[in-house]
Amino acid sequence: MKYQFDWVDAFTDKAFGGNGCAVVHDAGNIDAETCMAFTKETGLVECTFLEPSAVADIKIRYFLSRAEIPFAGHPTVASVASLVSRGIVGMGGLTVETGAGVLPIHVDMQGQTPVITMTQVAPQFGSELDPTLVAAVGGLSGSDLVAPPQIVSTGLPFVIAVLRDHETLRRTILDVDALDRLREASGEVLSDVMEPFWVTLHGATDLGRTFSRLLLPPPAPPEDPFTGSATGAMAVYIWSRGLVREPSFTAEQGHWMGRPGSASVEVLGRPDCITGVRVGGPGYVLMQGEVAF
Secondary structure, three states: OEEEEEEEEEOOOOOOOOEEEEEEOOOOOOOHHHHHHHHHHHOOOOEEEEEOOOOOOEEEEEEOOOOEEOOOHHHHHHHHHHHHHOOOOOOEEEEEEEOOEEEEEEEEEEOOEEEEEEEEOOOEEEEEOOHHHHHHHOOOOHHHEOOOOEEEEOOOEEEEEEEOOHHHHHOOOOOHHHHHHHHHHOOOOOOOOOOEEEEEOOOOOOOOOEEEEEEOOOOOOOEEOOOHHHHHHHHHHHHHOOOOOOOEEEEEEOHHHOOOEEEEEEEEEEOOEEEEEEEEEEEEEEEEEEEEO
16 A cells, blocks of 8 residues: 655754654554554654544544654644645644644644644643652753653643753753653653653743753654644643743754754643643645555
């Protein structure tokens, strides 16, 4: 069987920026093992597989090389950019079915590049975690964090860890054994929780309000260039704790990897009553072709 696919760089309007995702179309009959094998073959963190939906305009399935996950940010942007490039959807609103629910999407144009804004679901705030254990995952000390690390999800859970400055962010390095210890020491099951999302309250450029990194254990690539789901979780965390004065800002990631990406972020609701978060950015279609399974 042959399937059409697009390789899309998300959260960038230029080739080789942001975070790449391969989007496979008409993929409803592809089994999970093949989806994971394809993701591994691409060397990307995640790939998506599109199929018809009974409750939305399109259904998106999200795969790492080792598992299916309910939702991911940059693959959502990539998937909709792919649909736009093929003329399947146009400007304006649509909905996508994900494992985290049906999400509203809005599409605008920025020059020749579509800008896709997704409204992620209302946040779920999980446990606060031991700062020393969380910091150790990045080879840091507890004093390097400026707020209590906490599990937060707007569709996919992450440990949000706010660091004091760029120098601390730069020397962060993943300790896989410490990540295992954090999961073992937690009072709840962390198997479905993603790694710490390391955040600073200083942009990589003058346009940014935050700059972040996500370090990944094998078999994934060692670092994610831009993480839209974690950006949503981070945004509601810093707004709820008063770490930013405005609910709208620009989030940046990937600059030190040579893959700069940025997202427009808007947290919906008061800090004590958040109803959702909008995360948006462009998607650049880099390659188109077909894959034979």
